Amino acid sequence: MxxxxxxxxxxxxxxxxxxxxxxxxxxxxxxxxxxxxxxxxxxxxxxxxxxxxxxxxxxxxxxxxxxxxxxxxxxxxxxxxxxxxxxxxxxxxxxxxxxxxxxxxxxxxxxxxxxxxxxxxxxxxxxxxxxxxxxxxxxxxxxxxxxxxxxxxxxxxxxxxxxxxxxxxxxxxxxxxxxxxxxxxxxxxxxxxxxxxxxxxxxxxxxxxxxxxxxxxxxxxxxxxxxxxxxxxxxxxxxxxxxxxxxxxxxxxxxxxxxxxxxxxxxxxxxxxxxxxxxxxxxxxxxxxxxxxxxxxxxxxxxxxxxxxxxxKPVGTPDAGTFWRVAAEYDVKVLFTAPTAFRAIRRDDPEGEFVENYDLLGLRALFLAGERADSETLRWAEEKLKVPVIDxxxxxxxxxxxxxxxxxxxxxxxxxxxxxxxxxxxxxxxxxxxxxxxxxxxxxxxxxxxxxxxxxxxxxxxxxxxxxxxxxxxxxxxxxxxxxxVIDDDGYVFVMARTDDIINCAGHRLSTGSMEEVCAKHPDVAECAVIGVKDRVKGQIPCGFLVLKNHVSRETSEIAAEVAGMVRDEIGPVAAFKTVMVVPKLPKTRSGKILRGTMQKIADDMPWTMPATIEDPATLDVVRETLWKNGFAHEDKTVAAPVK
CATH class of the missing domain: 3.40.50.12780 (ANL, N-terminal domain)
Incomplete structure (x- = not known):
């Protein structure tokens, strides 16, 4: 129709x-x-x-x-x-x-x-x-x-x-x-x-x-x-x-x-x-x-x-089947949540085994909003729920x-x-x-x-x-x-990033969102973030952060190299995508938005404040330590936010 x-x-x-x-x-x-x-x-x-x-x-x-x-x-x-x-x-x-x-x-x-x-x-x-x-x-x-x-x-x-x-x-x-x-x-x-x-x-x-x-x-x-x-x-x-x-x-x-x-x-x-x-x-x-x-x-x-x-929470209270229990128990017709919730569920239950435990025949659609919904998460949700997944x-x-x-x-x-x-x-x-x-x-x-x-x-x-x-x-x-x-020939809107997340690498305007889309395709990656960091030669270069799926036992350096190669193959060498780091969790707001701007300030040794909406402040400490080990974020420039 x-x-x-x-x-x-x-x-x-x-x-x-x-x-x-x-x-x-x-x-x-x-x-x-x-x-x-x-x-x-x-x-x-x-x-x-x-x-x-x-x-x-x-x-x-x-x-x-x-x-x-x-x-x-x-x-x-x-x-x-x-x-x-x-x-x-x-x-x-x-x-x-x-x-x-x-x-x-x-x-x-x-x-x-x-x-x-x-x-x-x-x-x-x-x-x-x-x-x-x-x-x-x-x-x-x-x-x-x-x-x-x-x-x-x-x-x-x-x-x-x-x-x-x-x-x-x-x-x-x-x-x-x-x-x-x-x-x-x-x-x-x-x-x-x-x-x-x-x-x-x-x-x-x-x-x-x-x-x-x-x-x-x-x-x-x-x-x-x-x-x-x-x-x-x-x-x-x-x-x-x-x-x-x-x-x-x-x-x-x-x-x-x-x-x-x-x-x-x-x-x-x-x-x-x-x-x-x-x-x-x-x-x-x-x-x-x-x-x-x-x-x-x-x-x-x-x-x-x-x-x-x-x-x-979508996971841990008590497990990655909580959403399916609620949807089945109350005959939910439409579920609306953030992509980060589904990335967390997919990370903890990559095969979707919990979905099989509940009767979700009444569910007609899943809506996602709040952050870019990467294609891999969308496909996973479509496959497991067998309903339209609407970003x-x-x-x-x-x-x-x-x-x-x-x-x-x-x-x-x-x-x-x-x-x-x-x-x-x-x-x-x-x-x-x-x-x-x-x-x-x-x-x-x-x-x-x-x-x-x-x-x-x-x-x-x-x-x-x-x-x-x-x-x-x-x-x-x-x-x-x-x-x-961008908007394509059919009038479809593609939201790639916040304008602050468009980086200028050697004169080329690049979307960190498009690089994240490629990173997310790797079978061991649960979620990811790409930021632009200062570079003396190119102005800015992309820097990737990966969170791996549970139970991945391979060497992280090997996975990072594979992801860098995928970005080089799909976007081209112009992206200069070489720096990839693995972290246990990404710093996010309570609504699930990744704090890319704060991460970028830390990487560039800029003054930064602990965001009021952060879910877990310790995640930024881990990011700073990881950046430091990779040659970034030499100084701690945390500042207290003023009360106005």
Whole structure:
């Protein structure tokens, strides 16, 4: 069957406002928008101007009012402590109203900021929805995030309240949150009025009411049963701030509005992901990331799906079959996670033996995003799961996919290495450094023509000028994605690397992503990273890092030489790919992104800070030691990040 994608994309191209007007009919409005798009407002224009709505109402109230209150909204599954619980839409609505009542009693109202600093527990998600119900602006910060980083976010958002927990659970350890929280408040110039602490059974935290600290559960229990109506907000009012690490050390607060955010996410669920109301959708991520905001919380609820809140890891909790157990137990129809999760599973279970232990006949598709999905990992997942494996591409800034293969509109032919074609709303071009479009198959800067579609960021929090400078000024008329790649003759987008990862080797622009693609083909390689390091003669040369599959017993020098030869054969001697190192693990963020930029700074003896989002700081120590043994990274230039 031919995909309907082309007709739908053409309909958007021919009349963008009419397209999004129709899409907006899928959500409930208290007041219909006066203008679908107003170019005179905001930094590049605003969507659904004059409309009034409420995100919590669309996620919960309307489904309960329509008689679907007894359908499951969330399934909580913690492999860390064995807890399992389901919540219907009606039950979630009751809990959200109670939390909203507590927040209101503590002085939280429309436009106030609330920081949520919690692990992957249902109360964290309910607190997000409670903020939305009141028109308050939430900002989720990973539970266990460094105190210095939390302080920077408190300063920037000027949050009036923090909702936290006594601890988080990591494999083999309990992470106490209260000391980190206290240190952050001590460091912060802007101090919250109150803190709510969810006590977890694994660790009790001291709570001091005289300092504005209260037991979350006690207050919510007392408020349960109170009626708290949804506060109407403008479509253009902010729903949340999500901070990403900025290159200056100052966090960037990505601002998402209410109206455009709902319309885009609602459209994406049936059309991109092929989800029907009532089906189970599982995003194996964390609400600290945009993926968790969009596809654990808001999109599934808007579409009337059941979403899974999962506390655990893809491997080691207890084994590489955890994902398959969850998918089988809850009849997951679509699974969405990061490529790094599948690389870890493939490393621990290269033959896919755990897959055979579970009934996955209900699974229709696997979506991957967050980092380039190498062809070898894609093929492995296709072979083991026997479902379409869809690499799709988007960013914290966009909030939903820029490019994807559309399950709901009918799949297009697959091309490994490509997230397929742009979604309606996104006109994607590849530009040279002067901002001119380049021919097909030419490597350049990937940019999106303005205006950005509904659901994308409207600006940075209180920093319009910084948003223009960072994202809009370099290529006038475009949003700069900071990704590099090519578009082929069929309009397929190939995202090769961040623009910072394009290296200039003896005058040749080379993509580290294309070299990683070759490295990953070696049968002993589980995952890899390639960075550019300074070279006196060539300017930069590539340097490869390999993580081998478990139980590989061959000499690492032999494997490294083979990989170097493969790159030389496939890309050519111009790549000058000779330096290959084997490490036990790659340094990554908690979402699975490899910290290539930090690795490059270490190799080049540049000052660097320990990234706030790093999963395991020891991995960078190993990288530095390995570089030192190979003649790089002569000095330790670690610097402390400032609190701003």
């Amino acid at each position: 031919q995909s309907r994608y082309f007709d739908v994309y053409r309909a958007w191209e021919n009349n963008p406002e009419e397209f999004w007007r129709d899409a907006a009919d899928a959500i409930d409005w208290f007041k219909q928008p006066e203008k679908i798009f107003d170019q005179s407002q905001g930094v590049y224009g605003r969507w659904f101007v004059g409309g009034e709505t409420n995100t919590c109402y669309n996620c919960l109230d309307r489904h309960v009012a329509a008689g679907r209150g007894e359908q499951r909204a969330f399934i909580y599954d913690s492999v860390m402590n064995g807890a399992k619980k389901s919540f219907t839409y009606a039950e979630v609505l009751t809990e959200v109203k109670a939390i909203a009542a507590v927040l209101r009693d503590l002085g939280i109202g429309k436009g106030d900021r609330v920081v949520i600093y919690m692990p992957m527990v249902p109360e964290a998600v309910f607190s997000m929805l409670a903020c939305a119900r009141l028109g308050a602006v939430h900002s989720v910060v990973f539970g266990g995030f460094a105190a210095q980083e939390l302080a920077a976010r408190l300063n920037d958002s000027e949050a009036k309240l923090i909702i936290s927990a006594s601890c988080g659970l990591e494999p083999g350890r309990v992470v106490a949150y209260k000391p980190l929280l206290e240190k952050a408040i001590e460091l912060a110039m802007a101090k919250p009025d109150h803190c709510l602490i969810l006590q977890r059974p694994e660790l009790n935290a001291a709570i001091n009411p005289e300092r504005g600290e209260f037991d979350f559960t006690e207050l919510v229990d007392k408020a349960r049963g109170r009626e708290i109506e949804c506060v109407p907000v403008k479509a253009t009012d902010p729903l949340y701030i999500l901070y990403t690490s900025g290159t200056t050390g100052q966090p960037k607060g990505v601002v998402r509005d209410n109206g455009g955010h709902m319309v885009a996410l609602q459209w994406s669920m049936p059309n991109i992901f092929g989800m029907a109301p009532g089906e189970v959708f599982w995003t194996a991520s964390d609400i600290g990331w945009v993926v968790g905001h969009s596809y654990i919380v808001y999109a599934p609820l808007l579409n009337g799906n059941t979403s899974i809140i999962f506390e655990g 799709h591409w988007w960013q914290t800034e966009t909030g939903w996919p820029i490019a994807a293969n559309t399950v709901g509109l009918g799949l297009m032919p697959f091309k490994h290495g490509s997230p397929t074609r742009p979604m309606p709303g996104y006109a994607v071009d590849v530009l040279d450094d002067a901002g001119k479009p380049v021919p097909p198959h030419t490597l350049g800067n990937i940019a999106i023509r303005l205006p950005l579609p509904p659901g994308c960021l409207v600006s940075f929090w209180n920093a319009d000028a910084r948003f223009r400078e960072s994202c809009l000024d370099e290529f006038p008329g475009y949003y700069k994605t900071a990704d590099a790649g």
